[in-house]
Amino acid sequence: MRLPCSPRHAKVKGKFKESYLSAAQSVKPLINSEEKLPRDKLNPPTPSIYLESKRDAFSPVLLQFCTDPKNPITVIRGLAGSLRLKVGGTGCSRQCVAWGAGVGVWGEALKVGCRRWDLRDGRDVWPCVAFHRERALVDSYEEWGRGVLLRDMQEDKESDEEGDEPDSTTETPPSSSADQKSHQIIKFGTNIDLSDAKRWKPQLQELLKLPAFMRVTSTGNMLSHVGHTILGMNTVQLYMKVPGSRTPGHQENNNFCSVNINIGPGDCEWFAVHEHYWETISAFCDRHGVDYLTGSWWPILEDLYKSNIPVYRFIQRPGDLVWINAGTVHWVQATGWCNNIAWNVGPLTAYQYQLALERYEWNEVKNVKSIVPMIHVSWNVARTVKISDPDLYKMIKYCLMQSIKHCQVLRASLVRSGKKIAYQGRVKDEPAYYCNECDVEVFNILFVTSENGSKNTYLVHCEDCARQRSVALHGVVVLEQYKTEELMQIYDNFTLVRGGGSA
Ligand SMILES: [Zn+2]
Structure with missing residues (x-):
């Protein structure tokens, strides 16, 4: 067993094995979970930054703010615009094409969509079906189009078998065109892997305009010291989403930070909770019979509020960059048609390093692979x-x-x-x-x-x-x-x- 730095770290494989962490060195912020929070504290304003100039983006204050252990998530409004990133954002139609968002494919998806997609039923239960975990890698937008069709048919089959889902009145997303099959929601989107540096050179080059600590590769990024590619972590992925697509609740692999830019045209809605509360959320998953680390779940906000857990909630518009700090629990839904590019970063801070090792050891207890x-x-x-x-x-x-x-x-x-x-x-x-x-x-x-x-x-x-x-x-x-x-x-x-x- 490991020397416990917390009780759950006890007993790995019946053999004596010490932890890689010393409890005395912890740098976690002190958060008083006992104090009953009033409603407004349970809905804290999301730390938002408006950059006036390119110089602001490269100020060390931005790095400090984003990696501050007390800030679980930061939105940088209009970053793509202030850095003149050609990744979409305001007036992006031409750039979106540069990123390959072919109109034809959207059209194809739309045809499927109009037939059966309806957003009236939020169905906010903890277990949630989603395809995010599949990490499907498609090679082209044409394949993406086919993937949607394929999954659409599969979905039809599954929901016929499932029968009606219980209705929920909480958190109803905006209604779209009426549809007979109102119990269905859109549950999917697809990832495109942009790891091929030659093929995606113009797109990836744009990302070099970002401040160093946000870049895919930098000396100060632990993921640049792995020595090999970890798809979707130290390479970029493009997520194509249709309205209502959901990314279920999760922390990033080994609690690493993540950068996410909405390249439009639609919006995304984000929900985020500080790392401090992950065990409470994990216990909710246990009670609902869904695995916290590997399963798909979508928290009921009221459950979190009752447990005194503050939830950050905000809209990410095209051109906005979201910085997900180490260990932040988050879940996302597309409110419009949108493309997001995302990757992970491991800033060399004590907080990031500690959380990464903690999850490394917890993964071993739970028999889950540590991707880092x-x-x-x-x-x-x-x-x-x-x-x-x-x-x-x-x-x-x-x-x-x-x-x-x-x-x-x-x-x-x-x-x-x-x-x-x-x-x-x-x-x-x-x-x-x-x-x-x-x-x-x-x-x-x-x-x-x-x-x-x-x-x-x-x-x-x-x-x-x-x-x-x-x-x-x-x-x-x-x-x-x-x-x-x-x-x-x-x-x-x-x-x-x-x-x-x-x-
Ligand atoms: Zn083994």
Whole structure:
């Protein structure tokens, strides 16, 4: 088990494993959940920023404001306009075409839409059907059009089987044209992956006009130190939405920050709750029989208010940029036809780092894969980035120490049992490893098998899963990617830099 930094961190796999975090180093803001909040405090105004000039966008005040642990979400109004971003926004019709929003496809979707889409029934229950989790990647707008048709038919079939849904009177979205099938709502939109840097060069180049901390790639972004692509996290995705499309409630992978720009033509409605309340929301999901981390759910606002949870709610218009701070629980619905581009960012702040590691450990407890290999990233950051924030520095240093400890304990037990460890240093661009069975990150000491005796197919396992195949590790090769001295040298050379910012 892990040394608990909170009770739920107890018991991972029955073995002694310490946390990568020290509870004493926590930088979470103090939020008094006991005090009963009046109605207006439960509907706080959303932190909004109007940029007067390009210079405002590059002021360090903006970075401080957005990453302030007390601000769960920030809307930057008309950012696309003030930076002259050609990604849509006011008067964007030509730019929208530049982004590929072909009118023909919208027309196709519209035909489908008029036949059966109706927004009168909000159906605000916790479990919610949505396709966001599929992370469908289509290659073109034509495919997107086909996807809509395909799903439309599938939906028809499903709703016939479901029968009528209970009506809800809360949160009714604006009504559209009347339709017989009033119990149906639009539940989908589709993602287009813009990771191909050559193909989307003009579009991606526009995003270099953003302040550094918001960019897809920057020194101060942990996701730029992963060493490989994580689709939709350190690459851009375009979400095409029809009115009523919903992105169910979630926190980002490993509690990372997220940047979202509405490139129009319609609006999006956002709901957001501070990270502090995620466990309460998770408990609501449990009660409704839907998995908080992997399921689709749409909170009932009244439930949240009754639990004394403030909900930020606002409209994102074309050209508005939404900054989702680390760990913020959020859910979104399109009120018009719209396209959004989004990606994740991991600013090198103590708050972001702590939340990322907390979720890393919680994912392991819940058997959910951590999309960001935090130990691998921590070592890369220590090797290559100058850190000037003492809180962040101490946290990373502590994590590295725990990582060395894990390796040494494991190494010693292997040596004691007479198991050979073969050194195989890492090569350039070698990815982080995950256990083939349980999806846990496997750092440094890899348990490798070759499938069907084939020389080309190697599988990496964690120690537990390797021992499940063979307690004595027969047929398992143990590889070590770093020498102990190598890790210790990185650890020693990682020192706090005075002043100047972490990037
Ligand atoms: Zn495993």
